[in-house]
Amino acid sequence: MHPLSSRSRVVVNKTMTFWERLYLPAIVGGLWITFRHFFYKKVTIRYPEIKRIFSPVYRGLHVLKRDDLGAERCTACGLCAVACPAEAITIDAAERKPGEEGLYREEKYAAKYEINMLRCIFCGLCEEACPKQAVYLTDRIVPSSFERQDFIWGKEKLVEPVEPEKRVDVSIRHYFQKEA
Amino acid sequence: MPKVIIDMHEIEVPEGSTILQAARQLGASYAPPAMCYYTKLEGSGGKCRTCLVKVTQNSAKDTKGTPKLVASCRTVVADGMVVENFISEEVVSARKDVVELLLINHPLDCPVCDQAGECDLQNLAFAHGEEITAYEEPRRQYPVQDIGPLIKLHMNRCILCYRCVYVADQLTDQRQHGVLGRGDAAEIGTYIKKAIQNDFSGNMIDVCPVGALTDKTFRFKSRVWFTKPMNAHRDCKMCSGKVVLWLKGSEVLRVTGRKDAFGESLEFICNGCRFESKALEQWTVEGPATVDVRSVISQNHYDAQSRPAWETHALLD
Numbered sequence: 001m002h003p004l005s006s007r008s009r010v011v012v013n014k015t016m017t018f019w020e021r022l023y024l025p026a027i028v029g030g031l032w033i034t035f036r037h038f039f040y041k042k043v044t045i046r047y048p049e050i051k052r053i054f055s056p057v058y059r060g061l062h063v064l065k066r067d068d069l070g071a072e073r074c075t076a077c078g079l080c081a082v083a084c085p086a087e088a089i090t091i092d093a094a095e096r097k098p099g100e101e102g103l104y105r106e107e108k109y110a111a112k113y114e115i116n117m118l119r120c121i122f123c124g125l126c127e128e129a130c131p132k133q134a135v136y137l138t139d140r141i142v143p144s145s146f147e148r149q150d151f152i153w154g155k156e157k158l159v160e161p162v163e164p165e166k167r168v169d170v171s172i173r174h175y176f177q178k179e180a
Numbered sequence: 181m182p183k184v185i186i187d188m189h190e191i192e193v194p195e196g197s198t199i200l201q202a203a204r205q206l207g208a209s210y211a212p213p214a215m216c217y218y219t220k221l222e223g224s225g226g227k228c229r230t231c232l233v234k235v236t237q238n239s240a241k242d243t244k245g246t247p248k249l250v251a252s253c254r255t256v257v258a259d260g261m262v263v264e265n266f267i268s269e270e271v272v273s274a275r276k277d278v279v280e281l282l283l284i285n286h287p288l289d290c291p292v293c294d295q296a297g298e299c300d301l302q303n304l305a306f307a308h309g310e311e312i313t314a315y316e317e318p319r320r321q322y323p324v325q326d327i328g329p330l331i332k333l334h335m336n337r338c339i340l341c342y343r344c345v346y347v348a349d350q351l352t353d354q355r356q357h358g359v360l361g362r363g364d365a366a367e368i369g370t371y372i373k374k375a376i377q378n379d380f381s382g383n384m385i386d387v388c389p390v391g392a393l394t395d396k397t398f399r400f401k402s403r404v405w406f407t408k409p410m411n412a413h414r415d416c417k418m419c420s421g422k423v424v425l426w427l428k429g430s431e432v433l434r435v436t437g438r439k440d441a442f443g444e445s446l447e448f449i450c451n452g453c454r455f456e457s458k459a460l461e462q463w464t465v466e467g468p469a470t471v472d473v474r475s476v477i478s479q480n481h482y483d484a485q486s487r488p489a490w491e492t493h494a495l496l497d
Contacts, residue, residue: 077291078403082479093400107324108292108400131291 056172059122059137062115063168064159067105072159073134076110080126080135088119089126106132113158117142117151127173136170182259186210186233187267199252199263200231208441212265213275213304215282215389216341217253219444224346225253228339229278230304234271237262249274272308279309285320286390287336295391297404297476300443301339322367327357328376330396330455331385335367338392344368344384351448352378368392379418382454386437386445397455398426398434405476407433409469414462418450424469425460432458438469 019025045052054060065073076093094111096104103109126135145151160168181192186203187210193202201219203211212233217225225231232249240260249271252263265271283305290296322335340359345368348355356378357370370376376384384393407426414421426434435454437445457463471478 075291076400077296078406079291082403082405082476087480093402095400106289106292 054139056175058139059124059127061117061138061140061142062120062126062153062158063136063138063140063170064113064155065134065136065170066160066162066167069102070162071102071105072109073105073132074110074113075104075106075108075132075134076113077131079129079131083125083129084120085123085125086119086121088116088121090114090116110155113155115153115158117153118148133174136168136173138168138170138173140168182257182261184257184259184261184263186263187265193257197257198225199233199235199250199255199257199261200225202257203233203252203263203265204442210265211442212252213300213308214253214442215300215304215339216343218343218346218387219442220448221343221346221387222350224341224343226251228282228341230275230282230308232271232274232278234264234268235261236264275308276310279305280313280315282339283309283313284315285336286339287319289337293334293337293391294394294399294404295337295388299391300389320364325369326396327370327374328381330382330451331376332394332396332399333368334392334394335369336392337390338368339390340366340368341389343387343389344393347383347387347448348376348378348381351380351383354378356381379450379452380448382451383437383445383448385454386439386448389443395434395455397458401433402428405479407477409471409477411438411466411469412463413466414453414457414464416450416453418452420447420449421453422447423449423453423463425463425465427460430460432460432463441472 067073076091078091078093081087081089081091090112091110091114092112093108096107096109122137124137127137142151160166181194183190183192184199184202185191186199186206189206189210191202191206193205200212200214200217212231214225214231215228217228217231229251231252233252233255234245234249235255236245237243238245238261239258242258245262252265282301286301290299290302293299296302320336325333325335327333342359345355345358348357356374356376357368359366360369361367382395385395388394404426407428410425410427412423412425414423422438423435424438425432426436435449435457437447437449437454440446
């Protein structure tokens with residue numbers, strides 16, 4: 001038969017030589033490889049203490065931004081949800097009542113905004129689709145958990161805090177969006 | 181029967197038809213866009229100017245063309261007439277300007293507007309407009325009004341096509357709203373905040389090419405592209421009862437009339453069907469309504485029904 005690749009090798013049932021049957025040289029050889037690696041540069045980092053430097057275009061955990069006055073930018077237009085290739089976003093809209101102008105910027109707002117982080121593929125299409133500059137992918141990472149329910153992020157976890165010092169900085173994303 | 185040539189396609193049309201009607205006989209992709217013309221409404225047309233075409237030959241006898249572009253919805257064809265629509269650069273650039281003028285006072289609040297996704301102005305601007313505008317002045321602002329318990333009027337979005345006025349004039353026994361003011365101050369209104377109570381008043385929503393008149397019972401319920409349009413019918417004493425149900429799961433979010441390829445209602449439906457029959461049990465569902473594959477409503481619907489034949493055949497061949 002014609003071989004499918006050049007890497008195929010015919011198996012032969014040859015008997016081991018005396019040197020091979022000793023096994024000890026092979027063990028020492030293996031140990032030598034292990035020992036050599038003590039002096040190599042480590043490939044892992046001690047994560048919570050040391051954090052890797054992310055690329056400026058890194059796409060991690062989402063944030064729902066507020067405007068300068070603290071009102072939510074999202075107007076539940078649904079473009080992120082329709083752009084999402086993984087169908088990870090669910091939105092329910094509601095009408096803003098008189099007196100809530102400080103809370104929501106437009107007359108319609110997202111009463112429910114959920115992202116299923118297990119479905120999300122962090123492609124950033126939601127950020128690209130957003131006409132109100134409300135949703136951004138940040139350099140934060142989704143925390144791990146044992147429960148599936150913990151990966152469905154609602155508004156209480158996605159919307160950034162009102163306090164100016166606690167806001168999530170997305171200026172670098174903004175910069176790259178403008179460049180594009 | 182006069183023969184006309186539109187964009188190099190010859191077609192024979194009945195005596196007295198307009199250029200727009202002739203172009204529509206050729207097919208939806210040959211017809212000029214129309215924002216104010218509505219086949220079923222007498223006297224409509226001639227206001228929005230999006231259907232402008234160039235007549236290069238008036239008739240077989242009169243080989244001169246018209247000096248200016250003409251509104252195709254109001255110009256009657258003559259035998260041997262030669263019309264240029266999409267092939268004329270003059271028409272394409274004039275249409276661009278018309279779109280810009282229509283959008284001068286439009287708030288562009290599509291993310292909030294319930295009409296987004298099935299809006300004629302949105303489609304028009306996408307297909308024939310430009311992304312920039314020269315207009316910098318503040319846009320006219322009106323408060324949002326309730327005209328009756330079922331219809332919401334966003335005057336900001338109105339392009340003054342008069343379709344809703346014609347519906348009220350020709351479909352209902354008594355018109356309760358109209359256009360007040362003139363020029364830039366013109367607005368749709370009921371004069372004194374009067375409720376519109378007519379059994380067919382809901383058709384104003386269907387004929388409105390923009391989101392100026394919207395269904396209050398559907399207000400902010402869902403975006404249209406998250407709902408599933410299904411043809412359905414029921415026994416109705418008032419109207420034909422043939423409608424499109426916009427479903428989310430088994431919940432009827434909205435009921436509208438059925439529309440043809442040009443976005444015009446096939447039959448006007450009554451308010452009883454539109455606003456008061458929101459239970460699925462009241463309807464006999466016929467099957468999925470046809471949605472243009474280019475429409476955002478058919479986004480993410482991967483079933484074969486939403487794919488055009490040419491697309492699937494091209495892949496198989």
